[in-house]
Amino acid sequence: MSNIYNQGLDKVAANSQPLTPINFLNRTADVYPEKVAIIHGEQKITYRQYRNNVRRLASALVQRGVKPGDTVSIIAANIPAFLDAHYGVPLTGAVLNSINIRLDALAIAFILDHGECDILLTDTAFAPVVKKALALCSRKPLVIDIDDDVECEEAECIGDIEYQALLAEGDENYQGNFIVDEWQSLALNYTSGTTGNPKGVVYSHRGAYLNAVGNNMIWPINNQSVYLWTLPMFHCNGWCFPWTIVAMGGTQVCLRQVEVNAIVNSLIDHQVSHFCGAPIVLNMILNAETELLDKVPRGISIMTAGAPPPATVIKGMESRGFDITQSYGLTEVYGPCVVSEWKAEWDQRNDDERAALKARQGVRYPTQENVDVLDPDTMKVVPADAETIGEIMFRGNTTMKGYLKNDTTTMESFKGGWFHSGDLAVKHPDGFIEIRDRSKDIIISGGENISSVEIESVLYQHSAILEAAVVAKKDEKWGETPCAFVSVKAGKNVTESEIITFCREHMANFKVPKTIVFSELPKTSTGKIQKFILRAKVKELFGD
Structure with a gap:
């Protein structure tokens, strides 16, 4: 039996275009050309200028040989060039690989090799570590220095060309668009490699489009909104907000530190x-x-x-x-x-x-x-x-x-x-x-599962504690017991016994930390406490 809805109702250019967040910028620049899109120190960039910079970047990259499926990596603070890259790189059909600025040279070199980097955009503030990484990796990408002078000490240029000079090569009226399928890869983000080499997570244009829209559905932004970049843009592409904010015509305030x-x-x-x-x-x-x-x-x-x-x-x-x-x-x-x-x-x-x-x-x-x-x-x-x-x-x-x-x-x-x-x-x-x-952070003590998150929540209620993290410590009797690392607020004093007494008053006794370590807490660049370092510290302090 024929289906009437399969007759003459095919997908054609008029009714089917690949979903991509990259198109958000065109719409907003058309509607709000003179509105401030980006603030960086004393610099204010309108949506017209933003789109022109994106088009110049895409045009210059294509002239330099970038093609669909290539990898363009960037290591930078939250600066305008990073926002340019979120549109200009995918426009060429290439994949944007944002690299964590806190990584060491060996980890960066692994990412450049594993991701098969063709072009590297690098903030001169990170020149020392990037220079070492380039010496360690087998890839020989074209290196582009981003010489950002806002709150950035003078640093060495290690690249083949500076970012503004690259933009000058491009055409602000460039109309190329190499996005032909919404399943095309848009971004490559590496997870933190706490137990080995990091894994490269690949995003599609479709997924990024949908999550950018989803952000605004549950956390509304409009054309009067002003968004401050405290979240690193390299982290999950800034949780897709470089696309969400532009879609709604908001203003983005860059923050280097x-x-x-x-x-x-x-x-x-x-x-x-x-x-x-x-x-x-x-x-x-x-x-x-x-x-x-x-x-x-x-x-x-x-x-x-x-x-x-x-x-x-x-x-x-x-x-x-x-x-x-x-x-x-x-x-x-x-x-x-x-x-x-x-x-x-x-x-x-x-x-x-x-x-x-x-x-x-x-x-x-x-x-x-x-x-x-x-x-x-x-x-x-x-x-x-x-x-x-x-x-x-x-x-x-x-x-x-x-x-x-x-x-x-x-x-x-x-x-x-x-x-x-x-x-x-x-x-x-x-x-x-x-x-x-x-799953790796659950503490199993005497056969009972103890949530480190639950203990941490209680510790944060103590008026003297600034930060807290709990990991397992081996114990001959119980198998494991909770060990709490805490840092104390300025001007406050508290003892180990006082913290343990406080915990006993707020949770079951078997969950109470048996050991308190006063220490600064190691964190990732996105603010997550690095428990794998604390677990190693427990072994160092107390042995296996």
Whole structure:
């Protein structure tokens, strides 16, 4: 039997174009050509100028031989050239590979080789480490120096040409577009290699488009919004916000240094309305000078992700007038694609209850088809009882294409038709998920599973503790016991016994840390505490 809907209703150019976030810039530059798109120090770039720079970049790269499927890497702070690259590189059909600025030369060299880098855009601030990386890797890419003079000490140029000179080679009226299929690769992002070499996560144009749209559906931005770049742009392509903000005609404020006074002064000076940051950034702001914090406008929207935020931090920030949205995701799912979506009936709850509700990871974005908590052995959904622990798994269009040149790991991560996150969580009766731990961070003491996140949440409630992280310490009797690393607020004093007593008052005794280590906490460039370093420190201090 013929189907009438299959007759004469084919896909043609008029009704089917590949989804890509790159087209957002054209629309916004047409509508708001003279509106300020980017602020960087004293520099203000309009949307017309932004598009011209993007077109020049794409045109110059094509003239230099860049073609679809090539890799263009960038290592830079949050500066305008990085925003240019989010549009100009994919416009050529090439893949944008954003490299973590905190990596050492060996790790950068691995990424340049594994990702088969053809062009490298490098901020001169990172010249020393990049120079070493280039000497270590086998690739010989064309190196382009980005000589940014805003809050950047004079650095060595190591490239073949400077960025502005490259743009001068390009054509601001360039109309080329090599995006012919929305499944084309748009970006390559490497996960942190804490247990070996990092894995290259590949994004499609379709996935980036959908997650950029999803961001705005759950965290609205408009053409009056001013967004501050505290989140590194190299991290999941800035959680896809370089595309979201442009789509809505907002203004992006670049910030080279993620330092508390620089952040707070930017919030004040530019009347910032939105910014993203890991919980550690929020805690840093919360502990800024009171006189400075008092000047910050109220009502600023914050999206936080990267680690479960302690309810105390959320409560503290909200008392300062910030509006917190907790989200969750991984590099493999384009950054955040789960949100702790707020319900109006929760407005009447007390401060502690509201903070606890906001600390849950939540429900899937409208643009991600399915997120659930499953038993990894049976692949069955766990009961929604807020107690049964399973693994968070994803399925949908904002899940990565896979790991570059790593078929085995890709297949393993997609086993059973789901992407396996490695994060352990419970599901509440209302369907909201809440992380209990990474699978490797669960502490098994006397046969009982202990969540390091739960202990950390209690530690953050102590008035003297600035930061806290909990890892397992081997124990002859119990197998493992919790070991807490804490840093103390300036001007405060607290002893190990006082912290342990405080924990006993707020949790079951078997969960209480048996050991407290006073120490600064090692962090990634995105503010995540590096627990693998702390685990190594435990072995160093206490042995196996």
